[in-house]
Amino acid sequence: MRIVDLQEGTFYADLIFDRNIKVSARPSDSVAIALRVGVPIYVEEAVLAQAGLLIPDESDEEATTAVREDEVEKFKEFLDSVSPDDFKAT
Known part of the structure; x- marks a missing residue:
């Protein structure tokens, strides 16, 4: 699962399957699926630069x-x- 873009306050995500098959999906659904099946959640650096917070x-x-x-x-x-x-x- 990868959060790939942020445009006008809307996040975009891809679910990535075997053989690099990508399916666009809502980030909320993608995160829920990733957590349920235990796969990593990645975020493009450009998205982090735009929306990330330093803790x-x-x-x-x-x-x-x-x-x-x-x-x-x-x-x-x-x-x-x-x-x-x-x-x-x-």
């Missing part, structure tokens, strides 16, 4: 701390906006 290394303490502080702040804001009545069973 900070967990050993980078400064970046990890900044993310945690941001999550704590968001949770505090959530707690400020709710009351115990919001959680009562109906």
